[in-house]
Amino acid sequence: MIEVISEDRCTGCNICVNVCPTNVFDPVPGGIPTITRQDDCQTCFMCEVYCPEDALYVAPLTTAVTGVTSAELEAKDIFGSYRKSIGWIRGGRPRPTPEIMKRLDHH
Amino acid sequence: MAFPYTVATNVPTASLELDADVLVIGGGPAGTWAAIAAASKGARVVLVDKGFCGSSGATAPSGTGVWYVPPDPARRAKAMNSRWDLGGRLADPAWMRRVLDRTYDNVNQLAQWGYPFSDDGEGRSIRTSLDGPDYMRLMRKRTKSAGVKILDHSPALELLRDESGAVAGAAGIRRQRGDSWLVRAGAVVIATGGCAFLSKALGCNVLTGDGLLLAAELGAELSGMEFSTAYAMALEGGSVTKTRFYDWATFTFEDGSPIPGAASKGGRSVIARVLQSQRVFAQLDKADAETEQAMRYAQPNFFLPLDRVGIDPFKQRFPVTLLLEGTVRGTGGLRIVDHSCATTVAGLYAAGDAATRELVCGAFTGGGSHNAAWAMSSGFWAGSAAGDHGRHLHGRARKFARAGGVGIVDGSSRAIDAAVLTRTVQDEVWPYDRNYLRSGERLTDSLGRLDGLWSGIRTAQSATIDEAQRTREGVAMLATARWMYRSALSRKESRGMHKREDFPQKDDSQLHYTTTGGLDEVWIGHERAPSPELEVLAA
Numbered sequence: 283m284i285e286v287i288s289e290d291r292c293t294g295c296n297i298c299v300n301v302c303p304t305n306v307f308d309p310v311p312g313g314i315p316t317i318t319r320q321d322d323c324q325t326c327f328m329c330e331v332y333c334p335e336d337a338l339y340v341a342p343l344t345t346a347v348t349g350v351t352s353a354e355l356e357a358k359d360i361f362g363s364y365r366k367s368i369g370w371i372r373g374g375r376p377r378p379t380p381e382i383m384k385r386l387d388h389h
Numbered sequence: 390m391a392f393p394y395t396v397a398t399n400v401p402t403a404s405l406e407l408d409a410d411v412l413v414i415g416g417g418p419a420g421t422w423a424a425i426a427a428a429s430k431g432a433r434v435v436l437v438d439k440g441f442c443g444s445s446g447a448t449a450p451s452g453t454g455v456w457y458v459p460p461d462p463a464r465r466a467k468a469m470n471s472r473w474d475l476g477g478r479l480a481d482p483a484w485m486r487r488v489l490d491r492t493y494d495n496v497n498q499l500a501q502w503g504y505p506f507s508d509d510g511e512g513r514s515i516r517t518s519l520d521g522p523d524y525m526r527l528m529r530k531r532t533k534s535a536g537v538k539i540l541d542h543s544p545a546l547e548l549l550r551d552e553s554g555a556v557a558g559a560a561g562i563r564r565q566r567g568d569s570w571l572v573r574a575g576a577v578v579i580a581t582g583g584c585a586f587l588s589k590a591l592g593c594n595v596l597t598g599d600g601l602l603l604a605a606e607l608g609a610e611l612s613g614m615e616f617s618t619a620y621a622m623a624l625e626g627g628s629v630t631k632t633r634f635y636d637w638a639t640f641t642f643e644d645g646s647p648i649p650g651a652a653s654k655g656g657r658s659v660i661a662r663v664l665q666s667q668r669v670f671a672q673l674d675k676a677d678a679e680t681e682q683a684m685r686y687a688q689p690n691f692f693l694p695l696d697r698v699g700i701d702p703f704k705q706r707f708p709v710t711l712l713l714e715g716t717v718r719g720t721g722g723l724r725i726v727d728h729s730c731a732t733t734v735a736g737l738y739a740a741g742d743a744a745t746r747e748l749v750c751g752a753f754t755g756g757g758s759h760n761a762a763w764a765m766s767s768g769f770w771a772g773s774a775a776g777d778h779g780r781h782l783h784g785r786a787r788k789f790a791r792a793g794g795v796g797i798v799d800g801s802s803r804a805i806d807a808a809v810l811t812r813t814v815q816d817e818v819w820p821y822d823r824n825y826l827r828s829g830e831r832l833t834d835s836l837g838r839l840d841g842l843w844s845g846i847r848t849a850q851s852a853t854i855d856e857a858q859r860t861r862e863g864v865a866m867l868a869t870a871r872w873m874y875r876s877a878l879s880r881k882e883s884r885g886m887h888k889r890e891d892f893p894q895k896d897d898s899q900l901h902y903t904t905t906g907g908l909d910e911v912w913i914g915h916e917r918a919p920s921p922e923l924e925v926l927a928a
Contacts, residue, residue, distance in 0.1 A: 301441045301444045302440070303444050303446070303592070303594075303595050304595065305440070305542060324589050324591075324592065324593070324594035326591060326594075327450055328444040328592075343624075343694070344626060346626065364689070367689035367693070368520060368689050375689070378679075378682045379510065380509050382679045382682050384683075385679055385680040386680070386683050
């Protein structure tokens with residue numbers, strides 16, 4: 283579930299408040315959003331996908347809070363990693379050759 | 390604060406009131422295709438989504454195959470035949486053909502709209518799969534540029550009807566503003582998705598059967614609700630459901646010994662049985678380095694939780710679970726009575742996972758491919774027909790009345806505790822030994838409690854505006870569970886995904902569609918399925 287909004291990265295644009303399908307965030311006038319209804323997070327990662335600043339981190343499990351910090355995520359270069367893997371950051375998703383992609387066809 | 394509609398008269402009012410020819414409820418693939426199709430007929434269209442059109446629903450966060458088959462008779466026949474037996478011979482070949490035709494045109498339309506299909510290295514674009522985030526971002530853009538007014542974070546809580554009983558719009562709340570909306574419309578398309586009972590399967594927590602409840606309150610019928618036993622594999626504690634990649638997995642007990650007969654396809658019930666008492670582990674040890682490369686490109690989200698937990702699924706064993714996808718990947722939903730995807734209620738249409746998919750898939754869907762094809766096809770048809778119907782009614786004087794029931798009209802007993810209601814319903818539909826591995830005895834046992842639950846809430850006070858959405862979701866899930874299990878009890882055989890321990894064989898005297906509906910009293914009926922003798926699949 284959603285755990286981290288990086289204070290250093292977030293610009294307070296509130297896109298996450300808008301795109302979250304389960305309404306987890308609340309906007310804060312003049313500040314960055316809060317994770318108000320964390321239990322409602324369905325771990326769909328859409329807020330991360332839509333965050334233009336790569337400021338959000340959704341932890342992998344729906345069942346447990348990990349307590350990870352923004353500094354740890356920066357150190358491991360994890361912010362933006364999902365956006366990159368789906369190609370929403372330029373050059374992040376090189377397509378393997380057609381021969382390799384065919385490996386998925388007949389199994 | 391009392392819910393604003395709870396006034397002595399039945400005349401609905403709201404903070405935001407709009408008039409439209411067509412109201413589309415739900416902003417996933419089916420809803421956006423419907424809205425665009427309705428607008429192209431010249432209709433004034435409003436689309437409401439309880440979340441955000443573009444990120445809401447099962448498609449947006451995932452990748453999906455699409456049943457895209459070029460119009461070559463041999464390839465089309467092969468595609469249809471491959472599904473025929475899998476679907477327990479309940480699919481309708483005429484509808485399969487229509488869906489293949491429509492899907493081919495719609496996917497080609499996506500390419501014209503600029504969807505970034507990749508090519509096969511020889512200049513041919515590959516159009517058999519879609520990335521959810523790209524697809525739904527494009528659909529939102531096209532919906533807006535078609536002139537459709539989108540209301541996000543605006544759950545519909547009830548339909549409106551006119552003096553003849555026809556649908557006349559809907560009303561709900563704007564949850565980020567704490568106020569209400571109301572749209573008067575000549576036609577309504579229900580595109581609210583299926584019902585996954587808040588299991589947190591990827592993107593599914595907005596899919597709580599809302600549209601089924603709304604439509605049933607106007608008297609709409611459902612079909613195929615026994616085909617609602619879909620469970621998808623995920624990392625234990627995770628949300629990303631991508632069962633297909635487990636085709637490359639070996640399944641083991643905690644001690645590392647293999648589980649006999651366990652497989653993602655054809656052996657999933659074995660896994661469900663083991664999961665009832667112990668953990669199940671998987672390792673994708675049948676995939677080599679190149680297959681891994683292809684997988685990582687094809688479905689980046691499959692690897693996201695694994696990477697973040699620190700598991701290499703090719704080299705390490707990891708615990709897995711099965712998450713309920715209910716009717717999202719099942720095939721039951723609102724009954725469709727003609728080619729326009731009309732329901733049994735005048736002016737009301739159904740599309741996508743909210744509608745029955747028996748027509749194209751029968752009793753089983755193997756994956757998203759056919760559901761994606763159905764969503765874009767049924768959305769297109771429903772939207773087109775709703776556009777014509779709504780325009781036809783334009784300017785006609787109608788009396789509007791609220792059609793909502795339990796949880797939204799005021800009753801004499803105390804208000805529903807939505808969290809308790811939800812948990813109680815989940816306790817009946819999540820367990821593998823109740824829903825996945827069905828028996829008459831356990832279905833009857835569950836139905837006793839579910840019916841009792843309904844009796845207990847049917848005269849409840851209306852919810853407050855803060856609790857209205859969760860309350861109605863709970864009511865919708867309860868209604869859906871009762872239609873599911875009543876239908877499952879009536880089908881005394883095993884067919885497609887519906888498996889009865891007490892009737893393990895297929896019985897071709899039950900080659901029919903099970904219809905259901907009703908709220909206080911759930912009824913069951915039968916409709917004739919297309920006869921295999923009339924079948925010309927091999928044409």
